[in-house]
Amino acid sequence: MVLRPQSPAQVQDAVRYADRHRDVPLGVRSGGHGLSGRSLNDGGIVIAVDGLDEITELDGGRARLGPGARWGDVAAALASHGLALTAGDYGSVGVGGLATAGGIGWFVREHGLTIDHLRSVEVVTADGELVHASATENADLFWAMRGAGANFGVVVSFEFELHPVGSQVGFAMLVFAPEDIAGFLQDWGTTIEAAHPSVTGTLTISPSSRARPAMAQALIVVDSDDADTVLDRLQPFAGLAPMADQSVQLMPYASLLAQPAGPEANLGRGEPLGHSGLVRHLDADVARGLADLLSSKSSFILSVRSAGGAVAETPADATAYAWRDANFFVATLGGGSLDFEKHWNQLIPLFEGMYLSFETDTGPDVVARAFPPAHLKRLRELKRQWDPSGLFRDNFFIDPTVADPEAAELSVADDSVR
Template sequence: MTPTVRDADQTAVEDLRETLRGTLIRPTDEDYDEARGVWNGMIDRHPALIVQCSGTADVIVAVNFAREYDLEIAVRGGGHNVAGTAVCDDGIVIDLSAMRAVWVDPLARIARVQGGALWGDVDHEAQAHGLATPGGIVSHTGVAGLTLGGGIGWLMRKHGLTVDNLLSADMVTADGEFIRASEDEHSELFWALRGGGGNFGIVTSFEFALYPVGPTVLAGPVIWAADDTAAALRFYRDFVQDAPDELGTVVRLGPIPPLSVVPEELHWRPAVAINACYTGPVEEGESVLRPLREHGTPLLDLVSPKRYVAHQSGLDSTVLHGWHYYWKSTDLPELSDDLIEVLVNHAFSTKSPRSYVVLFHLGGAVSRVPGDATAYASRNAPHNININGVWRPDEDFAESETTWARRFFDALEPYREGVYVNFLDVDDDTRRVREAYDEQTYQRLAEIKAEYDPDNVFHLNQNIEPAG
């Protein structure tokens, strides 16, 4: 009979504690509840052990202990995944959140990043040299989760997805082995890591290519009243058709958050915002963004030259840790009039003032990478939509916001073209994981999974089962 952690005598657990350089946390420890919490406050799971690793050696020790006692393994980087896969019930959480170091080589334009780092950590170090690599749009998002699923954000149209700029990854396998994956080492695994999620092992560090960005960019939202949404989206459809790669845009539909830069009389007013980030020369950006800023009668124009790191963290306070999040997402085609009508009809029917919808414009460098170059399989999608039901723990919006998100998602059925695996929520099943990949890509991922994790040890994720 396979032993469990309950069968392990106190000596075994104490031996584990003594072996680690990091911290071992158990349910009786004072900091247990804080340690088991993740970004999405809806997630309430109780692991038997939490290993807060100080380095790769601790990760190896934790994996080996978990295998010996047949423990479920959850892997935590930034803990930001909406599905809450960074924590489990009864098993062991291998927590990399203390491993946040970032080393930048400005001459080689390379950053080496530990597996628990956040994007704010990367941007802070890289921008000291006027450099950046494509990351997300919230600075407290974890590097590991975003990277392994693909990585969409402000810089992707110019420099590709995060995975397109990954040079190598150090990883601990299900057997507790340390390996490096790159184009020259474990190349099939390296292909899988670029879009296949956390299925293949625990990445303890990443190596990224960097590019000159900023440190000043022309960025910010232009905001119109909700009644102008249809007109704004029809304008946007034409505006981005021939947009230069230097321009990244994200549309937000929902109440205006009470940010300090927003006049108080506009707080919580339903609106459509087109948020832009132009990473070329500011003078060029002024010309590129002029049609956007002159369209219709905006409620507010917050486009201005600003530090790239300030723009990267500008939305942080609208998606705080501990709030409750329920997502539905899909890739979308070009914005036809019929599709725009669906967006207008559903976007503003929320009960929670914190719920909203974001629409990412893809294309550019993302679409120019060959479809089989990485495991990320949505190269030809023009847009991605993420429907965000959001409420605070003390608010009674769970039923209304989950119902809203599902109805909205169902209404998009005629337009759905796949899904970004990082946006799959807790109730999305295996069928939706399959939607993130074409059949050939999924089969290749399953075969690589069978080679590196045949027992599906790492299955608390958007799981790809081993072939066979």
């Protein structure tokens, strides 16, 4: 049963209805881009808030966004005022799923995560109440909503502080044909880390085939509308490996997120398997592990995205999203072979955390990788307070009934978070 509330009061009704029908699964759906299709379910209830798609600019450089709004529409609406909000790289992704998990987008190194700009949320909690959460009101809930929001309710509106953006940004597509993937990854890592904060890059590598060598496509945004500045900041990337193709252009940020609309744009299901990890540096071990994964051909795509820079300006304990020192976010998709799992499992110990938006595995092990122990302990305490019987469980369920070992966790957490 798909419930499609059109107002916060109807969301409250929907949550109370779902609470009376605990015997079936419950999904919460905004834009429908959850990677494993986790916002849908088979034989249960879905609360689809795509109708709450408000985009309202407020005074003081702020905006109120409904969970059903799409990031492409948000960027387009704000552009004429010289404002933007760093979000994902894909315009039809919904506000609801991304802004409750993190938000790693084209300005991440300059402006941090999407959740770092969140100033308040209106959320319908498990008891059906409409709760306002901000730094000064229900601050604990506000903390949890920024990184683990899916566990705590259905957000019906977000208030964000925006950041300025020029009329154009630099956008480069560089296609490399590296002979040594591991060496190339290491060089890419040091180049990104040394780059100006306005530079954010995504590297997508597909394995070699009989017809062609492995190709690495770099998409790089430079937040400047000055062509010379853009070229200057891109120059260090040019020598990383032989280039098969390149293009650099100035274009509006909103155009980067503009997606062709259509019924096929979003089918609410993901790839067979997707895994993700966060890592501080692309050092020799990480680079070798990723290169091995690619050469196994069990992964059909590997993506290494910028996640650092301004993300580290927010303390690790300020939000449920904890991995503030990670400079890179690795995501891979595979067809489900045992080889894929074997190579990925070998990489896991090299990561310092995980961004849950790109992970199709679920269960306690995955939750333990997504949050460091002290964060998970606090999240469980808050889950006991706000959703003690676990109504919201579709997306990396934080089980409130699990007891956390006390002292051991706290001492480990201090090391692992900072």
